[in-house]
Amino acid sequence: MDKIKITFPDGSSKEFEKGTSAYKIAESISPRLAEEALAVEMNGIIKDLHAPLSANAIVKFLTFDDEHGKEVYWHSTSHLMAHAIQEIYPEAKFGVGPAIETGFYYDVDINSNLTEDDLKKIEGKMSELTKENNSFVRQDLSKSEAIKFFEKKGDNYKVEILSEIDENSEDISIYKEGNFTDLCRGPHLPSTGKIKYIKLLSISGSYWRGDEHNKQLQRIYGVSFPKKKMLDEYLQRLEEAKKRDHRKLGRDLELFFISQSIGSGLPVWLPRGTILRETLENYLREEQRKRGYEPVITPHIGNINLYKTSGHYPYYKDSQFPPIKLDDGKEEYLLKPMNCPHHFQIYLSKPRSYRDLPIRYAEFGTVYRYEQSGELNGLTRVRSFAVDDSHMFVRQDQLKDEVCNVIELIQVVFSQMGFKEFTTQLSFRDDNVDKYGGDVALWEKAQQEIKEAADKMNLTYYVAEGEAAFYGPKIDFMVKDALGRKWQLGTVQIDYVMPERFNLEYTGSDGQKHRPVVIHRAPFGSLERFIGVLIEHYAGEFPLWLAPVQAAVIPISQNYIDYGKSVYESLKRRNIRAEFDERNEKIGYKIRDWENHKVPYMLIVGEKEQAAQNVSVRQHKKGDLGSLSLSDFIDNIETEIKNKITTTN
RNA sequence: GCUGAAGUAGCUUAGUGGUAGAGCAGCUGAUUCGUAAUCAGCAGGUCGAGGGUUCAACUCCCUCCUUCAGCUCCA
Incomplete structure (x- = not known):
């Protein structure tokens, strides 16, 4: 039996019998690697773990931690989703179903409009199918065989894709998993059982091949992970992102x-x-x-002729506000869609x-x-x-x-x-x-x-x-x-x-x-x-130099309004953007309110501060910093503003 | 523009054919308070708009508007 030499990323190498599958090689290294490996990179080309090795190669096993490992994982999940859809909607026709930056989608043509509930149904079916743990089996075939196969299946979108492939420059392959077969160049996971935690996220319309003249298919987005913790973290990130949404913060912070x-x-x-x-x-x-x-x-605004001269007008006619016509109808003005023609006129205003x-x-x-x-x-x-x-x-x-x-x-x-x-x-x-x-x-x-x-x-x-x-x-x-x-x-x-x-x-x-x-x-x-x-x-927590309100002065009770006001006025005199909170509320209430408004500094003044002529400084999210003389505080904050100190979170 | 979902008070939201309910914010009063919500009261809604079905519509149907998720587009 011929031997081949397999070299690993750490430089070590080992001999195997020719034709050994990548999976067996992983197994020989450690059971854990065999468990976690999703695909294999052979001499820089990503392949299925099932693929046999027929020559010496540099081999790297891809897990979910590798970018390409994730890609294979999500790509296979999208196939699994198509499988589930076919089970539930036998008439479904399939467009394309790639992995994307985070997750995957599949474009499908189904007679009925899918709802959120349908997503749950599909998700449930997918989980069921993962339990069958079907292997992804690759089969290479000729273009005409493939076209015949998908014509028989009624997948006219696949036939369309196939008809445009040049079989001389590209291998054509299909992958079978359980009783579902899809056109795909792969690679795929060894089996569907690797897919553990699935979340289908949304449905939307999408034009076949991205052309708005074509039929609109239904695109289902989803994501999947090998560990529950990863899915939870992902969902939590989505929640976090929602909180940061500038439309919400713009309203809350009155921007x-x-x-x-x-x-x-x-x-x-x-x-x-x-x-x-x-x-x-x-x-x-x-x-x-x-x-x-x-x-x-x-x-x-500017005379429309400016934009005819620039050439913008014919190119972007549809995406500008209609021209303003003057009484005689001869002159037309455009709300300016860009500034360049105006600036060119300034250039032209003298030699x-x-x-x-x-x-x-x-x-x-x-x-x-x-x-x-x-x-x-x-x-x-x-x-x-x-x-x-x-x-x-x-x-x-x-x-x-x-x-x-x-x-x-x-x-x-x-x-x-x-x-x-x-x-x-x-x-x-x-x-x-x-x-x-x-x-x-x-x-x-x-x-x-x-x-x-x-x-x-x-x-x-x-x-x-x-x-x-x-x-x-x-x-x-x-x-x-x-x-x-x-x-x-x-x-x-x-x-x-x-x-x-x-x-x-x-x-x-x-x-x-x-x-x-x-x-x-x-x-x-x-x-x-x-x-x-x-x-x-910044999640609305702007660095001091950008913060619309830089400091809020908060008296402990109505008895310290006069002192508070003098602190506030000192800040204003030094051009610090301050607010004075003289509302008749308890200190905890006002602190909470200004924390929610993400104001960088709060100056709390009561009996002690008034007596010592200082301020108690509280920093957003950091809490009480203790007392400081007013002039020291102002000097510090001025330096921070002047240096435009930027902290990112 | 296309597909789908949604629109109830400033905000978040309850309400499946029988007089629209709450929390927060707001206003008034009491309280004078030490580092993330003091108590009480008041006010606030042609339920996105228009049409239809019905004895009766926030609720069912149609049209439109707007927003959202995508698609297409993006000087």
Whole structure:
């Protein structure tokens, strides 16, 4: 019998008979590994544990702790769910059912609409099926065999998928588990018994192949875990995320609200939210001032011709508010969907020299976009929002440095806000010529510049083809909110198209006219979305420099109102955002109330404090810090505010 | 825009065809209090809007609006 040599991640190796399954190898190492292993990585390729090894290989066993192990686990659970659905709804047809970042889904076509109760039924059936502990059995077959199989089964979606697979470049396989068979490239768990704790989470519609012209299938989301504790923790995290929801906190903390009397997707900033927003704006203004930006202000509407010139109008006709027509019908104005054309007019307002560049115009410009009703979501997806916009006009030879400077600014801003984790995406064009304006050669150049800048600034990024703006490639910065949804915040975009369309020029040292390059950039993206994400990031517990109310002064009883008031006024004189709580309530009540409002400091004053002319300091979530003279407290808190100390939780 | 779910007081919510109930918040009064809820009282609702069925509709049916979970979209 031939022997093969198997090498493990720790470098050790062992010989086995050729054809030994990965599972047997795991068993030979330890029963526990055989129990926990979900799949195996052979020379970097993930395979079933059943798979026999026919040659020397580097082998790594994947458990639930590995990202890819989880993926296999959830993928198999989605198959198990399909099995359960088929048992309950024999007429069901299946679309696709992949693992996702957390959990899995399956798109199904069933005649009746599923309800929450049906989910419980399916969940119950799944548990039943796990007890059968059926093996996942792989079978490779030809394209025509596979098509014949699924035609017979009536799974026309699978047939459609198969018909588009090139069998020369890809193996076609099916997996059978009990009496359920699905088209799948695998790999899968050894058997359904590995799936222990299952929770089906939600149902929603989803278009077949993501095309809104296609039939809408029902998508069932779920998640599963090998240990009960993991499921409990997951569900608890969901609860925690709900508490952090910026829509709830926005209301509780009186930051903003959205009134139907004003309109959907048109958020209104309450006094406390406005303080937060203005603090962020002022912070960015200062950072920009240091970096040579010049503030400008432009109107909220503009002649429609601006947008016809820019090329935005035909591209985005459907997602802007309809034009305002003047009496003679000849002139039309648009609520501005972006600020760039206005800023270009400022550039054009006088002749420019190469010595003037780079020019950096900055504006917190409010823009209006008619987003689809189903898209609106709290502050993160709205119809009116302020972009922390800047348009920078640079010479080609300045471009890369300027992009690097912008990346540096965004890094500074994100780190100040305590976003330790964010992802960076380079959004490039794809082959769809109609989607983009401008010259392909210029695009290539711009994409190259962006990549070089990203490398120089040590960004870790991935390239997303087809995600570019119509006028140029961009770098997008995204962070995740409390519910794990990704949001695009900051963006840097290179634009060779608009300068052409608006005929932007400068006079070079050679006396000739040259075309500047435009950089569009916004570190926050939009104030609305940024603050929405920030609220969830901090769970409403803002660092002192951002907190709308920084300190609450609380007298023990009505007898100390005068002293309390003098403390409060001292704070106000030093520009500390303080509130004075003179309500006729017990101290415990008021402390609870301000704790719930997540106010960083409470100053409690009673007989002792009045006598010693000091304050008793209580910090949010930390409790009583003891007494401090008022001037020491103010000095401390001023330093903390000035240094913008950011604590993340 | 599409699919599904939901809409009762400022907030959280009870109420399956027979006069809408509570807690918190608010207001008034009492209490003058030492680190997460003092007591009592008062007020607050065309039950999302419109139409229909019925002797009678928060409740059943239809249409619309809004919100939520996704999908599609996102300058």
